[in-house]
Amino acid sequence: EAGVAQSPRYKIIEKRQSVAFWCNPISGHATLYWYQQILGQGPKLLIQFQNNGVVDDSQLPKDRFSAERLKGVDSTLKIQPAKLEDSAVYLCASSLSGSPEVGELFFGEGSRLTVL
Amino acid sequence: GDSVTQMEGPVTLSEEAFLTINCTYTATGYPSLFWYVQYPGEGLQLLLKATKADDKGSNKGFEATYRKETTSFHLEKGSVQVSDSAVYFCALSLDYKLSFGAGTTVTVRA
Numbered sequence: 001e002a003g004v005a006q007s008p009r010y011k012i013i014e015k016r017q018s019v020a021f022w023c024n025p026i027s028g029h030a031t032l033y034w035y036q037q038i039l040g041q042g043p044k045l046l047i048q049f050q051n052n053g054v055v056d057d058s059q060l061p062k063d064r065f066s067a068e069r070l071k072g073v074d075s076t077l078k079i080q081p082a083k084l085e086d087s088a089v090y091l092c093a094s095s096l097s098g099s100p101e102v103g104e105l106f107f108g109e110g111s112r113l114t115v116l
Numbered sequence: 117g118d119s120v121t122q123m124e125g126p127v128t129l130s131e132e133a134f135l136t137i138n139c140t141y142t143a144t145g146y147p148s149l150f151w152y153v154q155y156p157g158e159g160l161q162l163l164l165k166a167t168k169a170d171d172k173g174s175n176k177g178f179e180a181t182y183r184k185e186t187t188s189f190h191l192e193k194g195s196v197q198v199s200d201s202a203v204y205f206c207a208l209s210l211d212y213k214l215s216f217g218a219g220t221t222v223t224v225r226a
Contacts, residue, residue, distance in 0.1 A: 004159070033214075042205055042216030043160070056213065091160065100209035101148040101167055107159035 002026065004108035006092050012114045018080035021111045025073070025094030031055075032069055033105065034077050035091040043091055049075065050098050082115045089113070118143045120189075122206040122217035129196055129224050137191040137220045139180075139206035147208040149173075149182050149189040152216070154203045163191075163204070196224045 005024040013019050025032050030051050035043035046065065047057040051072035060067065064083070069075040079086055089110040097103025123138040141147065151163040151173070164173030169184035180191045189206060201224045206217040 040218065042207075042218045045213065045215070048212075093160075099212050100150070100214040101165075104162045105160075105214065107161065109157075109159045 004092055004094055004106055006108035006111050008111055009109065010112050012116065013082055015084055015115050016081040018078065019082055019113060021077045021090050023075045023077070023092030023108060025075070025092070026106055029094035029096055029106070030072070031095045031098045031103065032075050033093040034067055034075070035093065037089045037091055037110070039088070046077070055098065084115050087113055087115045118147065118208060118210050118215055120206045120208050120215065120217040123220050126221040126223060129222070131197060131224055131226055132195045135193045135196045135200070135222065137204055137222070139189045139191065139217060141187050141189065141208050143208060143210055145210050147210040149180070150207040150209065150214070151178070151180055151189070151191050152205040152207055154205070156202070160205065198224045198226050200224050
């Protein structure tokens with residue numbers, strides 16, 4: 001079974017530029033998550049989708065971050081304009097269930113962003 | 117808010133040594149508790165979980181017991197191998213939200 005695919009693996013941009021990350025979840029997984037992991041910290045949830053609807057985006061900085069999940073499958077996370085503090089690894093995860101207690105989260109390898 | 121605090125690393129051990137990584141939690145309700153592991157070059161993956169007090173999660177020789185009285189979920193392994201070198205994350209889930217600790221880097225030397 002194919003895992004969660006993310007691209008690009010690495011991206012370096014100047015501050016105020018824009019960047020987009022793509023995620024393809026495991027086939028059949030209804031729930032998709034985007035996490036931000038800053039160096040030395042644990043992953044922080046940015047947004048959670050159930051199919052193509054948003055379940056939780058309370059920690060997404062909406063003035064610069066946006067995310068969409070077209071047709072309830074692939075998802076794109078965009079940052080515009082980027083700030084230095086956005087340097088982090090962006091993790092995508094998917095699960096069969098919307099409840100972590102019930103459905104295990106499967107993570108991709110992440111997209112590492114460096115903002116100069 | 118709901119959160120976990122885990123032992124700071126890095127931790128360096130010799131093969132066959134005993135490993136403990138402490139994790140305590142703060143939650144308004146009754147969370148489920150997890151340990152996730154990230155091996156070098158790989159994505160995060162679930163190591164074990166416990167969904168209620170006194171439950172013991174176990175996998176790959178690792179164990180953790182959900183202790184409500186001490187709000188803890190410490191990870192233990194009796195005899196580590198070089199292949200256990202990784203970053204370990206304690207996490208809790210409440211109200212459909214999964215929150216992670218900062219992670220503990222473990223290096224096992226041959």
